[in-house]
Amino acid sequence: MQYEAPETTKAAVGLLAKAKGSAYVLAGGSDLLVRMKGGFVEPDLVVDIKRIKPMREVKKTASGFTIGAAVSCAELNENKALIKAWPGVVEAAGLIGSKQVQSRCTVVGNLCNASPAADSVPALVAAGAKAVIQGPKGKRKVAVEDVPVGPGRNSLKKGELIEAIELPARKGKSGDAYLRFIPRTEMDIAVVSAGVSLTLGEKGVIKDARVALGAVAPTVRLVKEAAKAIIGTKLDEAALEKLGKAASAACSPIDDKRGTIEFRTKVAAVLAKRAAQIAYKRAGGK
Amino acid sequence: MAVLVTTTINGDRVEFACEPNEPLLDVLRNRLGLSGAKEGCGTGDCGACSVQVDGRVVCSCLVLGVEAEGREIETVEGLAQGTELHPLQSKFLEHAALQCGVCTPGFLMAAKALLEKNPNPTEEEIRFGLAGNLCRCTGYDKIVRAVQDAAKVMRG
Ligand SMILES: Cc1cc2nc3c(=O)[nH]c(=O)nc-3n(C[C@H](O)[C@H](O)[C@H](O)COP(=O)(O)OP(=O)(O)OC[C@H]3O[C@@H](n4cnc5c(N)ncnc54)[C@H](O)[C@@H]3O)c2cc1C
Numbered sequence A: 001m002q003y004e005a006p007e008t009t010k011a012a013v014g015l016l017a018k019a020k021g022s023a024y025v026l027a028g029g030s031d032l033l034v035r036m037k038g039g040f041v042e043p044d045l046v047v048d049i050k051r052i053k054p055m056r057e058v059k060k061t062a063s064g065f066t067i068g069a070a071v072s073c074a075e076l077n078e079n080k081a082l083i084k085a086w087p088g089v090v091e092a093a094g095l096i097g098s099k100q101v102q103s104r105c106t107v108v109g110n111l112c113n114a115s116p117a118a119d120s121v122p123a124l125v126a127a128g129a130k131a132v133i134q135g136p137k138g139k140r141k142v143a144v145e146d147v148p149v150g151p152g153r154n155s156l157k158k159g160e161l162i163e164a165i166e167l168p169a170r171k172g173k174s175g176d177a178y179l180r181f182i183p184r185t186e187m188d189i190a191v192v193s194a195g196v197s198l199t200l201g202e203k204g205v206i207k208d209a210r211v212a213l214g215a216v217a218p219t220v221r222l223v224k225e226a227a228k229a230i231i232g233t234k235l236d237e238a239a240l241e242k243l244g245k246a247a248s249a250a251c252s253p254i255d256d257k258r259g260t261i262e263f264r265t266k267v268a269a270v271l272a273k274r275a276a277q278i279a280y281k282r283a284g285g286k
Numbered sequence B: 001m002a003v004l005v006t007t008t009i010n011g012d013r014v015e016f017a018c019e020p021n022e023p024l025l026d027v028l029r030n031r032l033g034l035s036g037a038k039e040g041c042g043t044g045d046c047g048a049c050s051v052q053v054d055g056r057v058v059c060s061c062l063v064l065g066v067e068a069e070g071r072e073i074e075t076v077e078g079l080a081q082g083t084e085l086h087p088l089q090s091k092f093l094e095h096a097a098l099q100c101g102v103c104t105p106g107f108l109m110a111a112k113a114l115l116e117k118n119p120n121p122t123e124e125e126i127r128f129g130l131a132g133n134l135c136r137c138t139g140y141d142k143i144v145r146a147v148q149d150a151a152k153v154m155r156g
């Protein structure tokens, strides 16, 4: 195996593009190194992106936030401006693993690893985040929900990497939240999870919303029907009921030792409703 | 092909050669004779291999040795000052917060990182902060007490 730690994105893309065998980006390594250890992957080339300065930064711009691909989740949880604007995203990132894992893991690694249960992904999808992709053919931006295409598979092409995640600026009364169900209180994989982001208009009426579910389908799912159920409402009982139904209807989970199909489908509704209530409160609604 | 790496470990400049896919844990234990960090699982789950890299606690089994280039690494061997134990070490002994001791270096390093960020943690914060460290002997209570007591000493 060859290890490279380039200092520019361009150099990283160059290395990945001309790699002969299997090439992997190394961010925090909390998925990649585990898979290497288990013999599931045997990279010929590993490109460590942590020495690329712009990838280590969180930038606040007029259009929102740009989170560099090598920023650890521990660093996200120390960023006051980001916590204020996107508390749900930061909370979700903060749920990944232990303190030790937090020091290393990244939301981009979480996204690219493409686990249906990845904790930060439903929150990013609900937030309307975009992935900034750099590759041999230049730059392109895609919605984060279009990055994972199946368990462990993503839509990046040879030579491509994600440089950053863009989160939109928060306008007016907005809030987001992420909840997961796990049998323990920490260090566990989501059995079901839900992310909700919403913006209020006049008199606490929801003007805009996005709802995403994790661990109930092969990829994290953006559930437009669930968002529709609460837009135009003040999140009253009837709206919550409809939200829950739409969330359950969007589930096509697996049955495994962590949860049955029935359980996951039911809990998806519960978590979507609770996350919506937290997001609504954070947005200043009552 | 082995790669030459220059790094700082417990304040000392260290050079070593390692394979590109070799975990930092193996470098510490097998090449540098620093056998404090232990391998419990090798996959990030148990925390027995915890060390600090640039001031943050990590599982050294999930860091490549080559990543250490130019970084500052602290291991459990750097805790005691000469013959004087670190307050965490003294309190672990006093409270009998270990039995077999395999998890102890990892708990000490994780607890140190926790107290650096939060000098006066609640019991819940301690349990949460140390959730990445597993112990099959003590039942954790004694570890929590030792950390609380050490925090008190360290606050002065
Ligand atoms: C003990 C432990 C507990 C965990 N707990 C959780 C948990 O609670 N919730 C959860 O969701 N996950 C958990 N995980 C999984 C893992 O920590 C997360 O998925 C993490 O976010 C991965 O980020 P990373 O930076 O470490 O990724 P890496 O391992 O560095 O990379 C993951 C994958 O993405 C690719 N990649 C990384 N960055 C880029 C990029 N910029 N462009 C293109 N491809 C890229 C890599 O090549 C690799 O295939 C846990 C892992 C461990 C070891």
Ligand code: FES
Residues within 6 Å of the ligand: B038, B039, B040, B041, B042, B043, B044, B045, B046, B047, B048, B049, B050, B059, B060, B061, B062
């Ligand atoms: S040996 Fe590293 S976490 Fe268990």
Ligand code: FES
Residues within 6 Å of the ligand: B097, B098, B099, B100, B101, B102, B103, B104, B134, B135, B136, B137, B138
């Ligand atoms: S003392 Fe034996 S594992 Fe903790």
